[in-house]
Amino acid sequence: MASLFPSQDDDMADMPELSEINVTPFIDVMLVLLIIFMVVSPLATVDLKIDLPAATAKPEPRPDKPLFVSLKADHSLYLGVAPVAREQLGRLLDAETGGDRQRTLFFQADKQAAYEDVLGVMDALRQAGYLKVGLVGREGGG
Numbered sequence: 001m002a003s004l005f006p007s008q009d010d011d012m013a014d015m016p017e018l019s020e021i022n023v024t025p026f027i028d029v030m031l032v033l034l035i036i037f038m039v040v041s042p043l044a045t046v047d048l049k050i051d052l053p054a055a056t057a058k059p060e061p062r063p064d065k066p067l068f069v070s071l072k073a074d075h076s077l078y079l080g081v082a083p084v085a086r087e088q089l090g091r092l093l094d095a096e097t098g099g100d101r102q103r104t105l106f107f108q109a110d111k112q113a114a115y116e117d118v119l120g121v122m123d124a125l126r127q128a129g130y131l132k133v134g135l136v137g138r139e140g141g142g
Contacts, residue, residue: 070107079096090128090129104132107136
């Protein structure tokens, strides 16, 4: 009867060397990881409709001369109480603040204003160099 293991009589040079690796455990581990990622990946996406609450934090004291930038629901933009075009916002802010870009601006938007419009105004403020922007919300939790 022949065996795979050499006996004392066999010459080791005649036996071929086995160089194959057993990949079955590797495949098993990879399949388990694949299943884990398939189960967890839908949890990583955010697809929720949310209604943001009003701020309940204690209001900060108002500065002596606050400068408000306001966005109405009809997409109209105001600097203080004067209407302004979005393209002229940076120039008019420089005139109003005397070029002081470290001054804090207060931005308020109507709750019916589209989020895209709010971000557009925030982007226009950033491009004009005004990085200190306080968001104004209604007071109280209700």
